[in-house]
Amino acid sequence: MSGSNSSDALAAAAAESTDPLQLTVHSLPGAHEARRLPDSRKGRWQLWLMLAVCVAPVLASYLAYYVVRPSGGLLNFGELIEPQRPMPQAQPIQAPDGSAGVLGDLRGQWLLLSVAGGACDEVCRNNLYFQRQLRESLGEGRERIDWVWLVTDDIAPPEEIRDALRDATVRRIDAQALGQWLAPSQGHALPEQLYLVDPQGNWMMRFPPQLTIASAERVRKDLSRLLYASAAWDRPGRGEGK
Numbered sequence: 155m156s157g158s159n160s161s162d163a164l165a166a167a168a169a170e171s172t173d174p175l176q177l178t179v180h181s182l183p184g185a186h187e188a189r190r191l192p193d194s195r196k197g198r199w200q201l202w203l204m205l206a207v208c209v210a211p212v213l214a215s216y217l218a219y220y221v222v223r224p225s226g227g228l229l230n231f232g233e234l235i236e237p238q239r240p241m242p243q244a245q246p247i248q249a250p251d252g253s254a255g256v257l258g259d260l261r262g263q264w265l266l267l268s269v270a271g272g273a274c275d276e277v278c279r280n281n282l283y284f285q286r287q288l289r290e291s292l293g294e295g296r297e298r299i300d301w302v303w304l305v306t307d308d309i310a311p312p313e314e315i316r317d318a319l320r321d322a323t324v325r326r327i328d329a330q331a332l333g334q335w336l337a338p339s340q341g342h343a344l345p346e347q348l349y350l351v352d353p354q355g356n357w358m359m360r361f362p363p364q365l366t367i368a369s370a371e372r373v374r375k376d377l378s379r380l381l382y383a384s385a386a387w388d389r390p391g392r393g394e395g396k
Contacts, residue, residue: 230379231361231372233339238356242335247304247325250311258355260323262392264299264380265351269332269344272309277363279315281348284365284373286321291374295381297390304332339363348373350380353388 243258266285270278285301292299301322305311306329311319336357338344346363361373381388 230359230376231369232350232359232376233361235358235360238352238358239335241351241355241357242331243355245327245331245335247327250324255325257327260300260302260325260351261355262353263390264353264377264388265302266299266377267302267304267336267349267351269304269306269336269349271307271345272305272311274311274315277346280365281345282315282318282322284370285348286318288370288374288377289321292377292381295378298381298388299377306332336360350377353384 241257241261243256243261245257247255247257247259249255266288268278268281268285270281274282282301282303285303289296289299289301303319303322303324305324305326308326311324333344336344336349338347339360339362342363348361348365349357350359350361351357359376361376362369365373
């Protein structure tokens, strides 16, 4: 997707499987056994090579984004969280229909998060609008990212915005517990910003507040680069391999 088209649209790894090393020596190996030792070492090297091949795509995708910057000196628009913060997977959440779950249920997809009380003021609605537009602007990549609204109180969302939330993941969560995981930039409140979580459940980026069409395009470019860099190992949906 070209930049102009995007602006328009925007509106483990394997483990070594050799037998455990026997530390007790009962007798010295015979000559025929000694001849087989080089083959054993060769087999171990082959297993290590297979391991490297399995984990290389994951490592390469993160290196491509975090270390190798795009040409022309451009940097990411979002603020990288270093070190990343793993989500509290056992933290209880609740769906709009009252069904209970835990935050870890949301793992397995990229998550573009917003946070607000159920009354959803102007800042909240602006964030929800851009979450939806950003996801739709990613084309086929949209199937690999969910837009999530974490509601921090017991107030029901206004009737007039409920239809617009049909493709969103809305969950209630304890505000104090959420504050132990996510944090805003200095001088801002948690509901002012959008937050990005990777498929492993790590909070790894936050975006500046008060998004506009122009600044949201820069967010889209960050998301596109991340999806491209992780394409070798990330797939849509929350399968067992996630």
